[in-house]
Amino acid sequence: MALVLATTTPGEAELFASLQGEGASLGRPSVFVRLSRCNLACRWCDTAYTWRFSGDNRPHRDDIAFERTANQITADEGDIATRILAFGVPRLVVTGGEPLLQAPALARMIAAVRAGNEAMHIEIETNGSVAPTPALDALIDQYNVSPKLAHSGNPADLALIPERLAAWAADPRAYFKFVIATPDDLTQVRELVATYGIVPERLFVMPEGTDSATLRERSRWLAQAAIDAGWRVTDRLHIHLYGDTRGT
Ligand SMILES: C[S@@+](CC[C@H](N)C(=O)[O-])C[C@H]1O[C@@H](n2cnc3c(N)ncnc32)[C@H](O)[C@@H]1O
Numbered sequence: 001m002a003l004v005l006a007t008t009t010p011g012e013a014e015l016f017a018s019l020q021g022e023g024a025s026l027g028r029p030s031v032f033v034r035l036s037r038c039n040l041a042c043r044w045c046d047t048a049y050t051w052r053f054s055g056d057n058r059p060h061r062d063d064i065a066f067e068r069t070a071n072q073i074t075a076d077e078g079d080i081a082t083r084i085l086a087f088g089v090p091r092l093v094v095t096g097g098e099p100l101l102q103a104p105a106l107a108r109m110i111a112a113v114r115a116g117n118e119a120m121h122i123e124i125e126t127n128g129s130v131a132p133t134p135a136l137d138a139l140i141d142q143y144n145v146s147p148k149l150a151h152s153g154n155p156a157d158l159a160l161i162p163e164r165l166a167a168w169a170a171d172p173r174a175y176f177k178f179v180i181a182t183p184d185d186l187t188q189v190r191e192l193v194a195t196y197g198i199v200p201e202r203l204f205v206m207p208e209g210t211d212s213a214t215l216r217e218r219s220r221w222l223a224q225a226a227i228d229a230g231w232r233v234t235d236r237l238h239i240h241l242y243g244d245t246r247g248t
C-alpha cells in the first residue's frame, strides 16, 4: 500500500509550506500535503482535480463534466514523511480530497513523521463523513471538520452521518468549519448545532469563495450572524495572499 496524492503539475506531489489559511490555526506556518480522491462531490469544491476523474460515476452530480487527466501520484509513505520533515516546519496539515479515505496508509506516514519529530502538530482537514481508524486517530492533534450542507449538492445521507457528527461534536480536538454561500445556509447550521450540541468555541463559519471580493462581501453578513449566534468566523487567508492557486 502507498499514499495516493494530488499533484501541482503532472508528476509533482502537492506538498508545500504555507500559512494555515482557515480556522482555529489560521496564520500558523504549516506544511500541507494534499491527498487524492473524495467520497463527496461539492458543487463549489475548489480542489475538484482531486476527485473529478473521467469515468467517476456520481449519480447525484449529473451537472459536472469529468476531467480526463488523473492528477494523481502514488508515493511511498516513508518518502513523503521525509520530505515533510525536511521543511523544518512544526505543523502538518493533511488535506485533500478526503484524507480519511486513506486512513491506514496515512497512519503509517504520520507515524513516520512523529518518529522524526515528536513535537510536530498534526491537523487533518475532513468533510466529517468518514471515521478515522483508531491507529490514525491516536496520532492526530486537531481535526478541522467541514460537514457539507445542502447547498454543496451532496445528498444528506452521504454527507451528514449522524453517529460521525455526534463523535466530532464530543471530541475536543475537532473544530467545525461550515462553508456558507447565502444567509439561508445558516438555518441548517443552527439545526446541526441544536441536534449535536456543537459548542460555539469549536464552530467556525467560513464564506464560500475563491476570490477576495466574494469572501469580503460574504464576510460582512456572516460577521453579524456570528455575533448574533456566538459563533466564530474564519477568512481564507491563502486566497487573499496567493489567489486560487494549487500548492498554496
Ligand atoms: C478541499 S477541502 C479538503 C478536505 C475535505 N474534503 C473537506 O471538505 O473538508 C478543504 C477545505 O476547503 C473548503 N472548501 C472547498 N471549496 C471551497 C470553496 N469554494 N469556498 C470555501 N471553502 C471551500 C472545504 O469545506 C474544506 O473546509
Ligand SMILES: Nc1nc2[nH]cc(C(=O)O)c2c(=O)[nH]1
Pocket (backbone or CB within 6 Å): 018, 019, 020, 021, 022, 032, 095, 096, 125, 238, 248
Ligand atoms: N494555505 C492554505 N490553507 C488551507 N487550509 C485548508 C486548506 C485546504 O485546502 O484544506 C488550505 C489550503 O489549501 N491552503
Ligand code: SF4
Pocket (backbone or CB within 6 Å): 038, 039, 040, 041, 042, 045, 046, 047, 048, 050, 096, 097, 098, 127, 148
Ligand atoms: S468534501 Fe472536500 S474535497 Fe470533497 S468535494 Fe467537498 S470540498 Fe471537495
Ligand SMILES: [Mg+2]
Pocket (backbone or CB within 6 Å): 046
Ligand atoms: Mg484549500
